[in-house]
Amino acid sequence: MASLVDYEDSDxxxxxxxxxxxxPPHEKPFITNPSSSVAPGGPxxxxxxxxTPSGPYSTSSSSVAPNGPYSSSSSSSSVASGGPYGSSLSPxxxxGPYSSSSSSVAPGGPxxxxxxxxxxxxxxxxxxxxxCAVGPLESAPPGPAASPLLSGVSERLRPFxxxxxxxxxxxxxxxxxxxxxxxxxxxLQWSPEPQHSHLLLSASMDNSCxxxxxxxxxxxxxxxxxxQGAVRDACWLADGxxxxxxxxxxxxxxxxxxxxxxxxxxxxxxxxxCVAPRPSEPDxxxxxxxxxxxxxxxxxxxxxxxxxxxxxxxxxxxLFVNAGREFVSSTDAVSRDSADRTLIAxxxxxxxxxxxxxxxERYTCPCLTAHPLxxxxxxxxxxxxxxxxxxxxxxxxxKRRRYEGHKVEGFAVHCGFSADGSVVATGSSxxxxxxxxxxxxxxxxxxxAHEHACVCVEMHPIIPGVAATADWTGQIxxxx
Numbered sequence: 001m002a003s004l005v006d007y008e009d010s011d012x013x014x015x016x017x018x019x020x021x022x023x024p025p026h027e028k029p030f031i032t033n034p035s036s037s038v039a040p041g042g043p044x045x046x047x048x049x050x051x052t053p054s055g056p057y058s059t060s061s062s063s064v065a066p067n068g069p070y071s072s073s074s075s076s077s078s079v080a081s082g083g084p085y086g087s088s089l090s091p092x093x094x095x096g097p098y099s100s101s102s103s104s105v106a107p108g109g110p111x112x113x114x115x116x117x118x119x120x121x122x123x124x125x126x127x128x129x130x131x132c133a134v135g136p137l138e139s140a141p142p143g144p145a146a147s148p149l150l151s152g153v154s155e156r157l158r159p160f161x162x163x164x165x166x167x168x169x170x171x172x173x174x175x176x177x178x179x180x181x182x183x184x185x186x187x188l189q190w191s192p193e194p195q196h197s198h199l200l201l202s203a204s205m206d207n208s209c210x211x212x213x214x215x216x217x218x219x220x221x222x223x224x225x226x227x228q229g230a231v232r233d234a235c236w237l238a239d240g241x242x243x244x245x246x247x248x249x250x251x252x253x254x255x256x257x258x259x260x261x262x263x264x265x266x267x268x269x270x271x272x273x274c275v276a277p278r279p280s281e282p283d284x285x286x287x288x289x290x291x292x293x294x295x296x297x298x299x300x301x302x303x304x305x306x307x308x309x310x311x312x313x314x315x316x317x318x319l320f321v322n323a324g325r326e327f328v329s330s331t332d333a334v335s336r337d338s339a340d341r342t343l344i345a346x347x348x349x350x351x352x353x354x355x356x357x358x359x360x361e362r363y364t365c366p367c368l369t370a371h372p373l374x375x376x377x378x379x380x381x382x383x384x385x386x387x388x389x390x391x392x393x394x395x396x397x398x399k400r401r402r403y404e405g406h407k408v409e410g411f412a413v414h415c416g417f418s419a420d421g422s423v424v425a426t427g428s429s430x431x432x433x434x435x436x437x438x439x440x441x442x443x444x445x446x447x448x449a450h451e452h453a454c455v456c457v458e459m460h461p462i463i464p465g466v467a468a469t470a471d472w473t474g475q476i477x478x479x480x
Contacts, residue, residue: 035231060453136279149211149221149434150241154198156215161194161463168418168434169464170445171479176218181474182206186412187233188456188470191212193240197462201243203234209245209293211257214468215460226262232273232289238282246272252287254299264299274317278348280324288315294329296348308346310353316412319368321345321379321391326354328395330365330379343379345395353467357374358395366412373421380415382408386426403436405443411453411472419461427454433469449477 081459153161160166178429191199200214209224209231229249237244241374242263243255247272254264255318265373270291277285278296284305294315296306303341312331320327333341343358343365359365359379367380370391376398387402389397406413406428415426423444424436431450437441450471460466466477 026305150196151197153195153336154213154216155196157195157462165420165466168420168423168459170423170467171447171467173480174449174480175480177475177477178212178218178220179475180210180212180220180223181208181476183230183474184472185456185470185474185476186231187235188458188468188476189235189469190458190461191240192236192461193463195460196240197460200458200468201234202470202476203231204243204473205230205232207231207247209234209243209255209421212476214478215463215466222257222260224255224260226255226265227251229271232271235275235277237277238279244275244277244285246287248272248274252285252297264302266299266302268295268299274315276318276320276327278324279320286318286320286327288318288329290314291436294318294346306348306351308351310341310344312336312341316364316366317368319370320348321370321377324348328358328368328377328391330368332364343389343395345393354393355395358389359397366408367414369414369416371421372417372419378403378415378417378424380408380413380426383409384408386415386424401441403441404433405436405446406430406434411455413454416458418459423459425457425459425467427457427469429453431471433457433467446477449479450475 051389088136134273160181181204185204187203189201191197198215200212211222215393227247227249229247231247234245241257246252252266271289273289274289275287283299295304295307312333314332317330329344344356345354363381365379370377375391385402388401409429409430413427431454433447433449435445449469452473456470458468470476
């Protein structure tokens with residue numbers, strides 16, 4: 001009897017040993033030195049500080065971040081044991097890509113690990129967007145207007161959107177005058193989008209561009225500081241949501257209208273005096289300045305597509321003609337034999353000079369403007385008159401039609417057309433604004449707009465009788 005009792009006691013002791021988590025004598029345990037703070041060395045290491053009697057392979061980890069890809073963790077501190085593979089795990093922060101986390105483990109068999117996606121996966125960015133422009137991109141300080149610029153349509157503009165083309169009218173009186181620039185204004189342009197044509201863009205030598213409410217309150221809606229030097233030229237891109245500007249700091253920048261963020265910046269290595277977007281491809285533009293070169297850029301990849309070279313020192317203005325297939329450049333060549341370099345016509349694709357016998361007089365042309373309807377363009381000359389040219393080869397000058405009566409006297413005086421092309425408008429070094437009839441070239445009206453030289457004038461593309469003027473001191477006047 002004693003031997004039988006001893007035999008049963010030994011069996012019960014063995015069962016208790018198995019229930020306590022000790023491995024059978026014929027198997028090797030997974031954990032040789034259980035510790036509460038041990039750095040796992042392999043993908044199959046399990047850390048345990050206390051083992052709950054649930055099976056010979058059970059593990060329990062208190063607060064250890066596993067590093068192996070097969071580590072397992074559970075948010076439950078007490079788990080019912082029910083099988084040889086049951087486990088009781090404390091909260092463990094999963095770190096590997098195959099880590100799994102569960103709040104409760106049902107007894108009865110091995111649990112299926114859940115794959116948690118990595119949080120460091122970044123979305124794919126196309127190569128074209130990864131190409132960064134030369135120089136750091138900067139964000140302009142937020143403008144004074146808190147509401148988006150393109151959020152609505154001006155009440156003054158709304159009645160004219162449903163109307164068809166109307167005949168041009170001349171402004172009668174000044175509605176308001178604003179002084180937002182501290183240096184000469186170099187460019188004025190209304191937005192090309194009809195529903196947003198109340199927005200007026202201005203560029204100045206004070207290193208900034210501004211957008212104004214030109215038909216409403218006249219207040220400044222946003223200021224753009226994309227350059228470190230004087231902004232010599234600026235214009236809208238065709239979508240009406242981006243601004244193209246060139247500066248004496250040698251860069252050309254494309255800015256977002258609403259945020260003021262610089263989207264692209266291209267370095268040219270010379271002072272930029274003029275920019276011109278291509279009509280048939282708005283992402284391609286020309287720029288010229290204090291260099292014998294004119295460069296064609298693609299803003300999508302920030303690369304130079306073409307380089308046009310001529311024996312000149314400076315390019316004053318650029319104008320696309322014939323739907324962007326050709327363009328005309330105005331230079332500063334005024335020597336005795338410069339009749340073949342004052343105005344030059346180029347083929348955009350082949351870089352070839354199409355004509356250099358366009359303007360034979362010894363005057364520079366600081367401004368070129370295309371007619372909105374006819375196949376012609378005008379050139380402001382330092383001879384105190386505006387010349388008319390055909391935009392078809394061989395680009396002949398109309399010697400019977402000349403618009404004169406204003407003064408230029410070395411200022412970069414701009415000229416332009418009304419929306420229907422029936423009126424030619426120009427500033428003057430005397431501070432006045434002159435309106436000419438396009439067909440007869442006679443003077444229609446003269447307004448004394450400024451005390452100083454009036455260098456910019458722009459007629460509104462939709463509302464008749466509305467115009468904007470700017471002078472050499474930075475003053476901008478709005479007319480109705």
